[in-house]
Structure formats: structure tokens, C-alpha cells
Amino acid sequence: MLESTARSTEHREPAITRRHVTAKPIDAHEPWMRGLHADTGYLLYRLGLRSGQLFNACLQESGLRLRHYAVLRYLATTDGALQRELSTRLGYDPSAIVGLVDDLEKLGFAERRPSPDDRRSRIVVLTESGSDFLRDTDEAGLRVTGELLGPLDPAEREALHALLLRIAEDGLN
Amino acid sequence: MLESTARSTEHREPAITRRHVTAKPIDAHEPWMRGLHADTGYLLYRLGLRSGQLFNACLQESGLRLRHYAVLRYLATTDGALQRELSTRLGYDPSAIVGLVDDLEKLGFAERRPSPDDRRSRIVVLTESGSDFLRDTDEAGLRVTGELLGPLDPAEREALHALLLRIAEDGLN
């Protein structure tokens, strides 16, 4: 149990009991929301789920899912990547990459090419139609994001994006 | 994700022989990262996954997961809720609520009580030990959030939280 709450001394915070989160200038309009979404981490989790669902729903008509889209976008940035690279960079298991690239190849969006210097590796490249698809769905992606970030004005969206990017810099990937 | 540092079996010796692997620290300002995380929705998705994993890892020792924690926190705010209410408010399927409340009941953190006015409904209430557990894990949750939001200073965290809350208000939930 957590009774021994891992009292590991964190390098920050002078360990004064300020657990009951001090003044919250956040105006949660509904009472239950204050309690539920008081924690930013949990908020991120919930919003991430919702965002993923929206994206998946948007990609559904094309037969792909968010993970395929991630692979495509990565390929678009590097123009040729080893599967191992996709695995480490995107955070998916190598076995997952196999299926994803299979699907993309089946749709003609990507190709596996033999590596000239190492016959173990396969270089995955984005095809023309894959690039077209990416361009087409980019608009849909923006639409989804717009829907998600509905109540925010452009400046706020920019600020949010910057903040999230700062976090992503740190630990993600 | 993130290779997960195979902590299960010891026979996986960490070989440090790097070949042409680009194992340098990832910087969000690299072009591929810009391409990948250019979309706020996708960024939210990735960060949400990471946040959920951190929370789950933190709760793991207590046998609970993030969803259980969400139920507990909601119960703490309303002091008695129908399962249907938990479903709609937390966004989980009614069938999921069943298992979650089962687990919480098994641990003594919550109780199902018959509703006096509607024999179909069950009122789920937080028990004393459930309340204690919440108080104990609150600190751990803040620690996780702190870790997640590492590169942000307090003002920025506050701003991020406010922005996310605005989004959460809007959509489902």
C-alpha cells in the first residue's frame, strides 16, 4: 500500500506540508470539476485520450489509425528511416512497427527498401501517394485540432502549443 | 513507450556497443520533431499517454490504476454517486464502471448502497479508508505532475492548467 508514501526527498520543494493545494485562481465553473481536474497531469491524460479519439475518428475513413499517421509524418521529415529508428523515435515496439509498415505498404503509402550497407535493415521510405495522403489529411488534422481547441483564441492556442512543446522536449521520446 | 528499460528480466545485459545509432538527446527543435509535433492535437495525445503512464506507475504499488483514482476523486467531490453518473461524468463506459467499483469495493475504498427511490440504481460512496487513501496518494500525484511539468516554472504551470481546463470544459465530460 501507499501508506509509506515513498517519502523520497525530492530535490525540489522544502517539504513543507503544502499538499492541500494552495489558492487556486482557476475558475472551475462546476464544483466537481475542481476536484477532478485539479491536477494538471490528470487533465493531460484525459485530454490526450480525447484528442486521440478525435484523430482516430478522423482517420478512420482512410483505414488508418493514429499510429500509422505518426509513422507517415516521421517518414515525411526524414525521407527514409530504418524500422529500428521508427521504433525508438516513436516509442512503439519493434513488433508494432512491422504491422504498421505492412499496412502502409499495402496502401501504397510507404515502401521497404533494402539497405545497401546492411542487409538486416530495411529502409522505409514515403511514396508519392503517401506524401499526397499526408497533405490531404493535414487539413483534416487541423480541423480536428481546431475542434478540440474550440474555446481558445489563436494567441492562446499558440501559447498552449509552446508550453506543451516545452514539456515534450524534456522527457518524451 | 520509451523503450521501457526492460526491467523484468536480468538476463538482458545492457550492451553499450553503439554502432551508427544516433543516440543523442532528443531536442524538440530538430526538424523532425517540428514535423511530428507541429499539431497541438497530436502533441496532446502523446503527452496524455505519457502522463497516464506516469500516474499508473505511481499507483501501481497500491494495485489501482488511473481510472480507479479518477473514480475515487469524483466520489470525494460528491459524496455519493450513481454508477450512471460516474459513467457520464468520467467518460467511461458503464461496463467499465462495474469493474472499477468492484475493485474499489474489494479494497474497502468504496461501497455500493441501494438507492432508496430506485432499486435499479446503486449509490457508490467513499469509505473512510478510501478517503485516507486519497489523502495519501495526493502527494504522490503532485510529485508525478511535478516531474511531468519539469521544465515549466510555476507561473507557466498555472497558465497551462488554465488553458487545459478551458478545453476540458468545452468538450465531453
Add this chain to the structure above:
DNA sequence: AACAACTATTGACGTCAACAATTATTGCTC
């Protein structure tokens, strides 16, 4: 030549979320 490490791949196992179907109960309606 023998051996360790690496890449891609397959398969097994457990988890989790979304959907359909079932049971018990309620409220409406004719």
C-alpha cells in the same frame, strides 16, 4: 571458424476500451 550483438519478424499473453446483449426495474400510456 566461433561467437556475441543486432534487425526484422512472428507468436503468445494480458490489458483495456468500445459495442451489443441481458436482466431487473421504472415510468408512461392507452
Add this chain to the structure above:
DNA sequence: GAGCAATAATTGTTGACGTCAATAGTTGTT
């Protein structure tokens, strides 16, 4: 007041997903 749609909780199923183990082919080392 008997039938009937709607609702609350539950069960079962299916598909996606992550993790791990194992294998075949390949590379570099000694």
C-alpha cells in the same frame, strides 16, 4: 392496470494495444 418504451447495472465479445519471448538472417569481432 396491462403493455411497452426507457433506464441502471451487468455480462460477454471483439478488436486494438503493449510487453515479452523466440527465431532467422546478418554483421562485426576475436
